Amino acid sequence: MSGFNKVVNSYEEAMAGLEDGMTVIAGGFGLCGIPENLIKQIRTMGTKDLTIVSNNCGIDGFGLGILLVDRQIKKMISSYVGENALFEQQLLAGELEVELTPQGTLAEKMRAGGAGIPAFYTATGYGTPVGDGKEVREFNGRHYIMEESITGDFAIVKGWKADTYGNVVYRDTAQNFNPMAATAGKITVVEVEEIVEPGELNPSEIHTPGIYVNRVIKGTFEKRIEQRTVRQG
């Protein structure tokens, strides 16, 4: 690597430094916009006792679901984990810990983590099991709970295009959690469909500025669809 060139040429290099017990923040919503090849690399590496922060945990055999096969995940921090039989089995057997977090709170925890804000107050979850044990404060007559932000040892992100400096653009709703995840990793790895030269992306249209990004890799993606719904054309 030289200067601002963040491009790496192998998935080994992309995930180098990941160790047992680390926290990994992953972008994606369902199977949309997930860093599918970076996840496969974690599976290949066999890294254990991971804490994974991601809205969902993939499905059986795809996405983060593949990290369950060899019990690589110790803890999931997610808003919804309902699409996965192996997940259910490991959860019921007590082999997997889950911290269910409201979706907006999860997004904000990542955003705040990346922005250097250690905690924030939100009305979401007040008076529910999510608020149990958390500090409550009243502002303008309404109750809010304090939520702590999240940072990760690694963030794994799926972009559409990046330039070699690590400026990233997302495509359609594959954006989802990716921009926040990108800000919240000590090491942020972005895999994209296309890498272009600096200057080719419009500076006004960049979603994730390169300052957040440590490594960029070009991948090929299956992009599996979870709920294929169509209308008659």
Added chain:
Amino acid sequence: MALSREQMAQRVARELQDGFYVNLGIGIPTLVANYVPAGIEVMLQSENGLLGMGPFPTEDEIDADMINAGKQTVTAATGASIFSSAESFAMIRGGHVDLTVLGAFEVDVNGNIASWMIPGKLIKGMGGAMDLVAGADNIIVTMTHASKHGESKLLTECSLPLTGRGCIKKVLTDLAYLEIEDGAFHLKERAPGVSVEEIIEKTEGKLIVPDNVPEMTFA
């Protein structure tokens, strides 16, 4: 006759106003999109990060990068915008969405809602429901009035773990449309052919019944 799912969606759709930004939950709420009254414009918000959700795609239009909060493939409507999940929940939490429609297991006289967790059953998660109920001022809950075993879902106090506290003011069930105010359900409309007596019998929480309860009409 109790309302069908389609009739419930049709009734909710009458609450839509021109220029509304609307978030529709999964299930009956999703069907509301099929009954937007003629002559008004609404924009649908999908909490994964889409404002201006269009119809499902044709076979040719299917795109894995374009989904809604139910993880179904969708299209973007003309004038749509796409953004991050943090931005999406800033809209929701910040009270910018005009109407939210979602399902529930139970609602009580104090506007509490339980919709995500049944102890003893596997817990899948709350998704965005807690953020939606905490952030929206105008929420309509759609659900059946009673369980299959006849147990009321309109209660003095929710028995299940809550999704949100004191946030629900409007409920549409298969039997009635009710509003919640001052610690009671207020019966506003009844489904065609459903008697006030049946509604009273199936409402466990305090219910205020006016002298005249109009029947809903459907074209």
